[in-house]
Amino acid sequence: MNGAADAKKALRALGANADVIVESFINRGFGNSDEDRKAIDALSKYRLVTHLDDDDTIRVRNVVARLLNHTMGRAKQESADAQISAMWKDLNDKFGHYREALKLNSFDDVLNLESEIQEQLAEIIEDINNATSQFSYFISTGFSHVAHLDLRLRINEQAINQGRRLNDVLESFSLEELSELARGNEFLARMLLKILPRQLEIATKNLASALKTLAERLVKLRKDASLTNMIISFEKHLLRDPNFRPSIAGLTDSKLPASINVSSPITLFGYADVETVSEHQISLLADIINKIPAKDDAKKPENVRTGEIQIDLYSAPQEIESDPVDTALSEMVTYIIDEGETVKASQIITALELDITVNDLMVLAAGYIRGLPASKREAIDYRFIGGAHPHYKDVLIATDMEITSC
Secondary structure, three states: OHHHHHHHHHHHHHHHOHHHHHHHHHHOOOOOOHHHHHHHHHHHOOOOEEEOOOOOOEEEOHHHHHHHHHHHOOOHHHOHHHHHHHHHHHHHHHHHHHHHHHHOOOHHHHHHHHHHHHHHHHHHHHHHHHHHHHHHHHHHOOOOOOOOHHHHHHHHHHHHHHHHHHHHHHHOOOHHHHHHHOOOOHHHHHHHHHHHHHHHHHHHHHHHHHHHHHHHHHHHHHHHHHHHHHHHHHHHHHHHOOOOOOOOOOOOHHHOOHHHHOOOOOOOOOOOOOOOOOHHHHHHHHHHHHOOOOOOOOOOOOOOOOOOOOOOOOOOOOOOOOOHHHHHHHHHHHHHHHHOOEEEHHHHHHHHOOOOOHHHHHHHHHHHHHOOOHHHHOOEEEEEEEEEOOOOOOOEEEEEEEEEEO
16 A cells, blocks of 8 residues: 555645646756745655756656656657657668678678668658657647646747757758768668658658648737736736726827817729720720620520531641740759859849749749759759748748859
């Protein structure tokens, strides 16, 4: 019965310090406040706290963390970035051993290393897919398990940081590095240039969609928090003054500006703007008018035409006009590769007088470059230029794109 009694005491300690434990789990460690020290003392009696990574930060032990992971829906991406990075570093070492075994013609070692590389690469891909899919699921819950709005806001911001770390992991698998690792070897080329990039693209799309949802929710949460704080301020004032009643009845004419006290009817006029109409619009209007039947012909039945249908097979083919944006992108790529210059999306629009926004051109240019043949794609690179949102620092905004030759 002693074990059962100790378990009940441990559960009571967890319940009594629940708020502090949740805060420490979100912030990855206890703080230095009196409540934190009190919780640490209570949990230490049952060995529920520990030190990690040889630092001074005290955290809850894994037994408690697993409970919080389960109840709070926290995904495995907490440690996914470190775990995937460690596995990738170990796999890089195996690439070196594999090439050394090929030089020594040690076929048994080559076969063993190929099997280990396939297995470990599959584990990395599985960890990446699990981390991104579980992160998406974590976002889809909407943090409904957290009732306090400020705490939900902090969890939302913490989730953005987690997603950013996952995104850094995905971006660390650069095509240049993978090509360098796979150079001259068919087995490594199949693993690193076919299988891995395909899975990384799927994971990147899932993560981008989750982060977009998360950023939108963060904006909404901040608005809700400001409204909640306003209501709380009214509530506190009402507690201090029970007779307080929000009303605009006390506003008199003397307290308002004269422009508000005077009302007058507004007359609206409408007229046809024929001075700024383009020739194309006039032509469209004329076509519409010509299709309207005259009054005399309105009730006449249409003539029924019979006979053979003749098709002119020798008429001149109609020329299809090329898309100016596609033409501009093609010329841009040729110019950058041949001349070794660096250009920006805004410069392209200005120089070629394109009827398109910078944001739309950035999206089209990025997709166009990714769809180029390998020889051209490796000779060109791009990066987005921008900064943090003026009000929401966690949201990054791209304002331009810089395209350069490699």
